[in-house]
Structure formats: structure tokens, C-alpha cells
Amino acid sequence: MKNLLDFLAKYHHWFLFVLLEVASVVLLFQYNSYQGSVWFSSANAAVGLLYEGRAAVESFFSLTKLNEELTLRNFYLERQVNELARAYGELTQDTTAMERNGLQFLQKYKVIPAKVISNSVDKKDNLLTIDKGSKDGVKVDMGVACGNGVVGVVYMTSAHYAVVIPALNSSSSRISCAIRGRGYFGYLHWAGGDASRAYVEDIPRHAQFHTGDWVVTSGYSSIFPAGVMVGQIEKIYNSPDGLSYRLQVKLSTDFANLRDVCVINDESVLEQSQLLHAAEDSLKAKDNR
Secondary structure (H helix, E strand, O other): OHHHHHHHHHOHHHHHHHHHHHHHHHHHHHOOHHHHHHHHHHHHHHHHHHHHHHHHHHHHHHHHHHHHHHHHHHHHHHHHHHHHHHHHHOOOOOHHHHHHHHHHHHOOOEEEEEEEEEOOOOOOEOOEEEOOOHHHOOOOOOEEEEOOEEEEEEEEEOOOOEEEEEOOEOOOOOEEEEEOOOOOEEEEEOOOOOOOEEEEEEEEOOOOOOOOOEEEEOOOOOOOOOOOEEEEEEEEEEOOOOOEEEEEEEEOOOHHHOOEEEEEEOHHHHHHHHHHHHHHHHHHHHHOO
16 A cells, blocks of 8 residues: 555656646537537547447458358258259149249258368368367268368267368269269269369260269268259260260369358258168178078
8 A cells, every 4th residue: 555655646746747638628629619529520530440440350250150151051042953953854834833842852951050170182082170070960971061062971070070071082982973954873983183073983875964064962872962063064984894984073162162061961861871771781680690
């Protein structure tokens, strides 16, 4: 306490000076209209700049949420377009019924938004990590997509993170694909090198299609539902044995600029997976007898 009193006694003239200055400024702007208007205008400008800065900061930090919402919206819109195109291709006269069936089909899908926290595109067998795990509902063998199309398959999970095998993995990635509107299917394989291109293998020789056609997931696997975008056919080759076609595809997903993704939580796909595993276990047990 003595030190505080000594400090106030030593610098009391400075405190008195500041107090008188504040009082004089208040009297000046309060009782003089011109000075008051200047003060009011300056204060408004300063407050406006402050609010503008705060709005810019809030807008910057809200981009994260906005990106997640756009990713989910793009995914749902892509699924809707593919389903309606498929229904239209059936040449049914009742177009309203087609649209209703397509929209009902989409409602069973739930997606878990996530962010990519590590990624690589320059290795032979790339992996990526997302910031959602088992506590968020992510499970092994769930499909992962972004607003532009297929990303990969969940390989391992912890409580808060998951490792994904992307399409850019030459050893483990085999995603069942189909040519949209044609019905012919094969599997997606990345041969390394260019991260923007992959190949669809085992397209039958009698298939009819053209360069420029779109490739989507077939729905025949227990990972992805049908109709998720994969890419566009650029070139057509013969397979090494000459019994099928090999398609070079320009991938719709930009893996080098991947930030926001969504994990597809489809109960029907999980049910198919469980049934398939049960059938495989049954066959193995039968063979061991």
C-alpha cells in the first residue's frame, strides 16, 4: 500500500494533467456544435472501420463452414442429377413419378462432413487422413466423396480420425464403375504418375460408348452407391489380352486440391457388405469341412 501511495504522490501531476485534458475535451465537443459534429463524424467513421474489420474476420472464419455446406450440396445435387438421368433413360411416360422415385432414393443417404488433414498425390500408394473417426460415425469400408466425385474408401479409424485409401492408390484401390447411360461396368485402377487420370479396366468388347462419356460408380460393390461421379472418358485402349477395353479417364476429383470431403453413411450399403461377408464366411466354412 505504501508503494502505491508513493507512486501516486510522485506522479500525481501527470494524473491531474490527463484528468484536465479529458474534461476539456468533453466540454469542447459537448458545448460547441461544430466540434461536436466533427467528433460525431470521426467516431462514426472509426466505428464503421471497426465493424468492417470484424465482419471481414468473421467472414474469413465462416468460410470453413461454407465450404462444408457447398461440398454436401454438390454431392446431393450430383446424386440427384444422376438418378433423374437414369430414370429418364428408362423412357417412362410418367416423368413426375420418375422424379419422385429419384428424390425418395436420395433421402436414405446420410453423409458425414470431414476435412482432409493430410494428403499425398506423388506416391505409388497414396493415403489421406480426415478429421472424423469412429466417434463421429465413420466406419471401415465407408465410401468417401467430395463435391466433384469419388475420393476413396475408409481403411482405418480411430476415435477422431480416419485413414482413407484414395483412388490414387495403385495397390489397394478397386472401385466398381459404370459408363453412365450405357450400363457397362468395370473397375477403376490408378497406374501411378498423373494424379488427374486413371483407368477403367475390363469393359466388355461388345460395349457401345464414346470418348466424352461420363463414368460413375456402378453400385455393384458394397462401398459406393450408384451414380457418384468418377470422371470422363478421354481415350480407349485394348486390354493386354485383347478381350476387353481399357479406358483412360480424366478424374473429376482434383486430388491435389482436396480439402472438404464427405463420408457416405448408407445403411443399405452396410447391409450389403455384412451380407456379403457372411456369405464369404459361410463358403469358407463349407470348404473347410
